[in-house]
Amino acid sequence: MTGGREGVQGFVIDPPAVPSVPVEGGGRFPVRRIFCVGKNYAEHVREMGADPRESPPVFFAKPADAVVESGATIPYPPGTDNLHYEGELVLALRAGGRDIASVEEADKLVFGFAAGCDLTRRDLQAAAKHAGAPWDAAKAFDRSAPVGAVARKEDRPLGEDARLVLSVNGEVRQAAALSEMIWSPAEILMALSRLFELKPGDLVFTGTPAGVGPLYPADEVEVRVGALPALGFSIAGGD
Template sequence: MNPVFPPPAVVAVPVAGTDLVFPVHRIYCVGRNYAAHAREMGADPTREPPFFFCKPADAIVNVAPGTIGAFPYPSETKNCHYEMELVAAIGKGGRDIAAEQALDHVYGYALGLDMTRRDLQTRMKETGKPWDIGKGFDHAAPIGPIHRAADVGHLARGAIWLELNGTPKQKGDLSDLIWSVADTVAYLSKFFELVPGDLIYTGTPEGVGAVVKGDRMRGGIDGLGEFTVDVV
């Protein structure tokens, strides 16, 4: 097989405390999975079936421990928002996974940011068009290293938070997820065959807001530490 051009490099996320990397297949994101965030976005927080959107794997921006990540401010927007999220990494694939077995498919967890061109997303929603340009742009998925579930356990509760330039903006608890990680994995597997390498961004608590160049985002989740990302 002779490719027309050199194939792109494999996108991978480091595994904390090891020399391993987690090759990324797909990035799934859950929309409005905290009731307070649903309300701030003008939606009914009633527990209805979850909905999903995707980001390309090469939207990943790795943020190594002890370093400051860089998020290039995207083009064609004047209202780019942060959304701090727990990311679940799939290590065992499957279809129609039962919720009771779903966590057996989760390799580990990471800190993530679902960066959003909110003005473009809103425009698409208002006209009934897909959200891709609002969610799936370059560098839209900063992520910290993946912590193996074998090391940190399965995270069902604990603080999730984000500060912007030292000012608290988002604060919630993983126990506030409308759809738990297990429920989310089970439901998603009805529509897609999950495979090792899939990442699931599980939703964000209330307090989302805009960034500009020069801003510094610092976020964390109990059990996973924290990371810092500068807007450049």
């Protein structure tokens, strides 16, 4: 600790560093909070055993320091034998608010986009669902939110034909058009703002398409979303 008994600026322990991810072209995007959307692609809802007509998208969260930059090697997390990948488009917010009422207003909140991967302890999630318990241990663990470099919206706008593709060891496992989302990015922000006050620095994972599956030690993962910077990471190899 520095700064004597009262620490830095009066804190009794040194405050943690601000989590951040790089921005394409320079600078870093500070991460305030990570919101995530589940059940936002109909085919993924079906592969998880539910009916998309009866099971609308849901929200959950990860801590800001769960973020991991592209190029990282991630230890296989403890407490699970079934780690899954979920490739996603990520929104990075420049502004916030409550009760966002229009698509135009929602679009103005977005600073840029990134490729992301929602790592999930699937066995713990299944147990939580069965028990009606929270998903925190399944979703909000350390290093569970790999995110690629953020591209400014004006530099790399997402076209209607943009696709999300996730590969493991060079083999495509997930591939879908972003237009297949049940809620569009703007609709996600509108719905989210009715539950939380959105603020600058928030990241929003927008949901994953069908094709989720397990990861093993030494696996190499790549997520591409349209022309955004690719996200790449690996799972640490076994002993």
